[in-house]
Amino acid sequence: xxxxxxxxxxxxxxxxxxxxxxxxxxxxxxxxxxxxxxxxxxxxxxxxxxxxxxxxxxxxxxxxxxxxxxxxxxxxxxxxxxxxxxxxxxxxxxxxxxxxxxxxxxxxxxxxxxxxxxxxxxxxxxxxxxxxxxxxxxxxxxxxxxxxxxxxxxxxxxxxxxxxxxxxxxxxxxxxxxxxxxxxxxxxxxxxxxxxxxxxxxxxxxxxxxxxxxxxxxxxxxxxxxxxxxxxxxxxxxxxxxxxxx
Amino acid sequence: xxxxxxxxxxxxxxxxxxxxxxxxxxxxxxxxxxxxxxxxxxxxxxxxxxxxxxxxxxxxxxxxxxxxxxxxxxxxxxxxxxxxxxxxxxxxxxxxxxxxxxxxxxxxxxxxxxxxxxxxxxxxx
Numbered sequence: 001x002x003x004x005x006x007x008x009x010x011x012x013x014x015x016x017x018x019x020x021x022x023x024x025x026x027x028x029x030x031x032x033x034x035x036x037x038x039x040x041x042x043x044x045x046x047x048x049x050x051x052x053x054x055x056x057x058x059x060x061x062x063x064x065x066x067x068x069x070x071x072x073x074x075x076x077x078x079x080x081x082x083x084x085x086x087x088x089x090x091x092x093x094x095x096x097x098x099x100x101x102x103x104x105x106x107x108x109x110x111x112x113x114x115x116x117x118x119x120x121x122x123x124x125x126x127x128x129x130x131x132x133x134x135x136x137x138x139x140x141x142x143x144x145x146x147x148x149x150x151x152x153x154x155x156x157x158x159x160x161x162x163x164x165x166x167x168x169x170x171x172x173x174x175x176x177x178x179x180x181x182x183x184x185x186x187x188x189x190x191x192x193x194x195x196x197x198x199x200x201x202x203x204x205x206x207x208x209x210x211x212x213x214x215x216x217x218x219x220x221x222x223x224x225x226x227x228x229x230x231x232x233x234x235x236x237x238x239x240x241x242x243x244x245x246x
Numbered sequence: 247x248x249x250x251x252x253x254x255x256x257x258x259x260x261x262x263x264x265x266x267x268x269x270x271x272x273x274x275x276x277x278x279x280x281x282x283x284x285x286x287x288x289x290x291x292x293x294x295x296x297x298x299x300x301x302x303x304x305x306x307x308x309x310x311x312x313x314x315x316x317x318x319x320x321x322x323x324x325x326x327x328x329x330x331x332x333x334x335x336x337x338x339x340x341x342x343x344x345x346x347x348x349x350x351x352x353x354x355x356x357x358x359x360x361x362x363x364x365x366x367x368x369x370x371x
Contacts, residue, residue: 027247035255042259042282046266051275058278061259065285072252074292077309081288084313089281089320096274096324100337111269112340118268126261133253140249142297149292149306157303158310165307169314176318183325 027144031071038064049110051102055093062086072142074149252293259286273327273337277320284316 024032038061045057062085069078147153158166259282266279288309295305331337 025247028251031247031251031255035251039255039258039262042262046262046270046275046279046282051272054275054278058281061282062285065289068252068255068289069292072247072292072296074296074306074309077288077292077306077313080310080313084317085281085285089317092320092324093274093278093281096277096327097272099328100272100274100331102272102274102337109338110271110275112271115269118265121268122261122265125264126258129257129261130254133257134250137249137253140297142247142249142293143299144247144296145299148296148299149303154303154306154310158307161302162307165311169311173314173318176322180321180325183322184328 027071031068034064034067034071038068047111049106049108050104051097051107051110052094052104055090055097058093059086059090062090069149072149073144073146076149076151076154249293249297252289256286256289256293259283259289271338271340273330273339273342274324276339277323277327280323281316281320284312288312 041057041060041064045054045061048054048057062081066078066081066086069075069081263279263281263283263286266282267276270276270279291305291309291312295303295309298305327337330342334341
């Protein structure tokens with residue numbers, strides 16, 4: 001009796017019977033419900049005919065994923081998800097839809113003609129992945145401990161062990177920013193042409209060409225006056241030109 | 247928590263993203279589906295980090311890196327889509343066929359509906 005009690009106490013810490021699909025814990029139930037919401041909104045987001053609604057359903061899916069991250073005790077990543085995805089990526093997508101003149105109402109040609117091929121491929125991928133993953137992790141449980149993903153723990157590991165990738169990633173982000181600006185200023189080559197024409201057209205009014213042509217006829221003393229007069233004008237036109245451009 | 251819950255959810259979400267990438271016609275919606283796939287991978291990374299209890303927290307660090315790369319990707323991708331829209335007047339990737347195979351330029355309009363009908367028949371069968 002005593003030995004059995006100690007054996008039960010020894011094995012009770014592992015809890016082999018309590019861990020089962022048939023008796024899910026509260027965390028698992030919440031995870032399952034939020035997961036169903038995430039999956040449903042993701043499906044609506046990729047199948048709806050209204051393009052702006054697709055972006056708004058994506059907000060629901062990504063926000064639900066932030067809740068899932070919280071349930072997996074990754075607090076910092078959950079808030080980063082809310083900030084980056086809900087805050088900037090979805091806004092970027094909405095601006096992209098707006099700037100490409102996406103139709104507001106239902107657009108019947110939102111899906112391409114190979115929709116059924118895509119459905120077959122997606123179902124095959126889902127079946128393969130779910131079968132493989134369930135078979136591989138059938139007996140694996142996560143021991144969730146609070147504070148595993150708090151900001152202090154994440155920051156310490158990021159700046160103690162992952163400094164070099166972090167810095168490389170910041171350079172990548174800067175390069176992507178500059179690249180996006182350069183790409184979206186695609187018509188920038190057409191902008192300097194009228195500015196150069198304007199400078200050239202403005203020059204005959206007070207600049208060297210007409211002055212040099214008229215100087216020998218009128219007076220030789222006009223030359224040193226006209227040259228400093230023309231120089232501030234061209235420099236002023238050059239400095240004011242970028243302001244017009246921006 | 248059983249590891250199967252987050253991992254199965256990530257697999258299903260990835261498949262939804264695959265469907266979106268293959269089936270959508272607007273390039274902005276394709277980018278949204280790519281974001282869904284990246285988020286599925288993020289969920290996997292966070293789940294494995296919590297499962298393995300890595301002392302380096304490699305899963306969470308990699309998740310942050312993935313989020314950053316995704317932000318850079320969608321910025322550049324939308325700039326390219328805007329450039330395409332400015333050049334062509336449309337953001338449909340079906341019509342961006344300048345680099346496609348120029349063989350049989352007149353037949354696709356005829357045999358695409360036939361192929362779609364055949365595939366529809368196969369899907370319903």
